[in-house]
Amino acid sequence: MNQSQVSEFLLLGLSWQPQQQQPLFLLFLIMYLATVLGNLLIILAISTDSRLHTPMYFFLCNLSFVDVCFSSTTVPKVLANHLLRSQTISFSGCLTQMYFLFELAVMDNILLAVMAYDRFVAICHPLHYTTKMTHQVCAQLVAGSWVVVSLHALLHTLLMAQLSFCADNVIPHFFCDVTPLLKLSCSDTHLNEMMILTEGSLIMFIPFVCILASYIQITCAVLRAPSPRGRWKAFSTCGSHLAVVLVFYGTIIAVYFNPSSSHSAGKDMAAAVMYTVVTPMLNPFIYSLRNRDLKRALRKGFCRSTFSV
Incomplete structure (x- = not known):
């Protein structure tokens, strides 16, 4: 293995303008607290309400957990660096951060595909739903996804660890992204x-194709429904998930599929903030605002905690 001559990197952060750093710190702190609180409330509501112990909410609970971890990979380091007036991150810390970013971003992607498959089975094969989406199958889908994303992240982290970094150690970003490191x-x-x-594109592209195929089948099945009420009910069960999918892939496309000539440090930074901070924050709001059962569970939990005090 090549030994790196660089022992630490300098993260330039969100802005090089001193007057912007304090407002950005407050904004990031508020968004991070909203992300953690919102997703933990989703997990708590699903865990405590037996009516939500279904495959769809089991996957949503896992998605909320991943979103908390995803934001926690980058934002606390940004906040700590600001408070400590430091921009450094160790070489091992940088690789660790990159590992979890690879792992959790792809886990988000695969979970969205698994949730799309769940909706496909529920709408297109309702009579077989309970036999196809058993607790064991759901657990195997999530466990298998974790194995795949862990191997994926390990591959790219080990490849990065083989590289040498000789002199320049300034990363014009607020986290250790793979592109500036290369x-x-x-x-x-x-x-x-x-x-x-190759491998990175496939592991992102295959779940997207699965989501697309699931929603094509769902749309065809819904359009064949005899009553408008039945069509609306079927679409409403997918609305929240579809909104999250659009936000997630919209930000990914904005970052990685724009022409290189249109890229700039400011645009890339804004897009990175969207998919690492804003999207995990929005997910619980999207699901709770569009879902009656989840809103009922949240109200029930809030009332229970209020009266217990």
């Missing part, structure tokens, strides 16, 4: 880039 390396990064384009 630019800083003084080693041959051809293998890393090839694996990102």
